[in-house]
Amino acid sequence: MKKQWWHDKVAYQIYPKSFYDTNGDGIGDLRGVISKLDYLKDLGIDIIWLSPIYPSPFADQGYDISDYYNIDPRFGTMHDLEELIAEAKKRNISILLDLVVNHCSDEHEWFQKALKNPTGEYGRYFYIREGKDGKEPSNIRSYFGGSAWEQIGDTNLYYLHLFHKKQPDLNWENPVVRKEIYDMINWWLEKGIAGFRIDAIMNIKKALPFHDYEADREDGLADCRAMLNENDGVMEFLKEMRDSTFRRYHAFTVGEVFNEKKGDLSEFIGEDGCFSSIFDFSQTVFGASEKGWYDNQPVTPDDYRQCCFNSQKRAEGIGFLSNIIENHDEPRGVSRYIPEGECSDEAKKMLATLYFLLQGIPFIYQGQEIGMENVPFDSIDQYDDVSTLEEYRVAQLNGLTNEQALEAVRRYSRDNARVPFQWDSSENAGFTKGTPWLLVSPDYPANNLKRQFTDPDSVFHYYKKLIALRKSEEYKDTFIYGQFIPAYTDEERVMAYYRIGEDQRILIIGNFKMAEQEIKLEQPYRKVLLHNYETVSGNGTSLLLKGYEVVVLEL
Numbered sequence: 111m112k113k114q115w116w117h118d119k120v121a122y123q124i125y126p127k128s129f130y131d132t133n134g135d136g137i138g139d140l141r142g143v144i145s146k147l148d149y150l151k152d153l154g155i156d157i158i159w160l161s162p163i164y165p166s167p168f169a170d171q172g173y174d175i176s177d178y179y180n181i182d183p184r185f186g187t188m189h190d191l192e193e194l195i196a197e198a199k200k201r202n203i204s205i206l207l208d209l210v211v212n213h214c215s216d217e218h219e220w221f222q223k224a225l226k227n228p229t230g231e232y233g234r235y236f237y238i239r240e241g242k243d244g245k246e247p248s249n250i251r252s253y254f255g256g257s258a259w260e261q262i263g264d265t266n267l268y269y270l271h272l273f274h275k276k277q278p279d280l281n282w283e284n285p286v287v288r289k290e291i292y293d294m295i296n297w298w299l300e301k302g303i304a305g306f307r308i309d310a311i312m313n314i315k316k317a318l319p320f321h322d323y324e325a326d327r328e329d330g331l332a333d334c335r336a337m338l339n340e341n342d343g344v345m346e347f348l349k350e351m352r353d354s355t356f357r358r359y360h361a362f363t364v365g366e367v368f369n370e371k372k373g374d375l376s377e378f379i380g381e382d383g384c385f386s387s388i389f390d391f392s393q394t395v396f397g398a399s400e401k402g403w404y405d406n407q408p409v410t411p412d413d414y415r416q417c418c419f420n421s422q423k424r425a426e427g428i429g430f431l432s433n434i435i436e437n438h439d440e441p442r443g444v445s446r447y448i449p450e451g452e453c454s455d456e457a458k459k460m461l462a463t464l465y466f467l468l469q470g471i472p473f474i475y476q477g478q479e480i481g482m483e484n485v486p487f488d489s490i491d492q493y494d495d496v497s498t499l500e501e502y503r504v505a506q507l508n509g510l511t512n513e514q515a516l517e518a519v520r521r522y523s524r525d526n527a528r529v530p531f532q533w534d535s536s537e538n539a540g541f542t543k544g545t546p547w548l549l550v551s552p553d554y555p556a557n558n559l560k561r562q563f564t565d566p567d568s569v570f571h572y573y574k575k576l577i578a579l580r581k582s583e584e585y586k587d588t589f590i591y592g593q594f595i596p597a598y599t600d601e602e603r604v605m606a607y608y609r610i611g612e613d614q615r616i617l618i619i620g621n622f623k624m625a626e627q628e629i630k631l632e633q634p635y636r637k638v639l640l641h642n643y644e645t646v647s648g649n650g651t652s653l654l655l656k657g658y659e660v661v662v663l664e665l
């Protein structure tokens with residue numbers, strides 16, 4: 111595989127609104143990010159992905175952009191962003207922005223002009239269609255619930271929004287729109303950012319002409335994915351975008367790609383692929399029900415292992431996936447993948463090790479490095495996230511009591527990951543001197559960075575060691591380019607694999623349960639590279655793993 115500058119990097123996602131607030135308005139800001147650069151450098155981070163910081167009405171927390179060329183005043187100024195890029199560069203850290211171009215905000219100038227003249231030049235920037243017999247042009251459902259079509263005033267015209275009604279979809283079939291987007295991307299790359307995380311990008315290609323699909327719920331609508339699955343040709347847009355923008359700058363791009371078709375992976379992340387990488391979402395979509403969150407099936411340790419191993423196989427020899435346990439759209443990984451009641455510091459360290467040493471680019475989501483867990487919200491009114499509110503309604507509609515519906519959204523709400531970062535034990539977890547925009551998780555007095563900093567056995571210090579190991583001169587080649595081979599797959603609730611380099615053989619093994627587990631080694635080990643307990647038990651040829659013990663061994 112041809113080596114690329116991003117292959118050996120460790121990335122960190124910042125959700126700016128909840129990272130660190132410097133002016134007391136309760137909202138995290140760019141100066142907050144600047145002030146924590148040394149912290150991130152010390153942790154071992156090379157790449158920072160910032161969730162959207164552009165002007166936005168915040169109908170979907172900044173993923174509804176009203177001006178692609180500016181910074182929302184709540185986050186700061188363009189000068190702050192330039193300073194952030196420059197300060198990051200001094201520390202050898204690259205900045206990625208979030209590229210949200212499937213849709214913009216309904217408050218974007220383009221859409222405002224389109225509303226004034228829906229059949230004119232700007233009308234063609236969007237998907238505007240006539241209604242059918244006084245109803246929507248087709249029966250597709252938006253991701254956030256309800257029809258994906260919104261009526262324009264009292265006309266017979268409707269515009270398409272696959273997400274919130276304040277997020278009208280941009281018409282990628284229109285070459286003028288594509289040119290606007292590519293110009294904007296290049297403008298940002300010129301500013302010195304290293305690339306982008308690319309939002310919801312598989313949605314840009316619609317199956318035209320629009321038509322009805324078989325309804326899949328009682329609302330008579332069909333999941334919009336039925337429409338998306340029907341089309342071909344997204345790759346033409348993606349390659350055109352790459353050639354007009356990223357490729358010219360040697361930019362790093364990571365696509366939010368959910369449903370690439372079998373065999374397509376090399377077109378996405380191969381040497382001539384449209385992106386540098388795409389996220390591996392196989393664990394996050396596992397067990398997801400078409401009916402809604404209330405019907406999702408939990409991911410067992412063996413399912414988790416299977417998802418990771420399948421993805422490793424799928425990408426083998428093709429390219430680098432980006433590996434995560436969580437992001438701003440998902441519950442906390444430690445609350446999701448570690449079975450209920452078993453979430454200890456040891457278990458958190460084990461999960462960290464198991465995903466981090468897979469082949470690919472590891473991403474850490476803010477707070478993950480201190481083991482932040484899901485939040486015990488105790489009322490639906492405490493949630494802000496649009497998709498949480500919709501899933502609560504769907505659960506109620508399907509006969510769940512309010513308490514059961516709350517229980518269901520508590521497991522999956524995006525707000526689990528969106529609450530403020532827990533810096534210390536002072537009021538509001540040290541996140542703000544004002545009133546935080548979203549509840550602070552009540553566990554912050556016990557779990558916060560300051561406390562973990564002083565404890566050498568903390569999850570935080572473990573993450574530092576894990577990152578350092580992956581980047582160490584001695585082992586990095588094996589962790590980055592070494593072959594991946596599953597191990598001990600017959601053992602239940604054991605997740606283990608080898609990474610094999612030129613003349614190194616490393617075993618990563620985790621006991622994904624409370625009970626002890628004996629493991630026969632294929633050969634005696636030479637060295638313990640990382641471990642979440644003080645001592646390794648067993649004799650030279652076997653290991654006796656304690657509950658949630660993980661160990662990285664050089665054989």
Ligand code: TEU
Binds near residue numbers: 174253309366497
């Ligand atoms: O998410 C795209 C996405 O496909 C959604 O299905 C998302 O996983 C779902 O809403 C979770 O409930 C991206 C962003 O990451 C997300 O924050 C935005 O809301 C969305 O695009 C629209 O821009």
Ligand code: CA
Binds near residue numbers: 131139
């Ligand atoms: Ca602020």
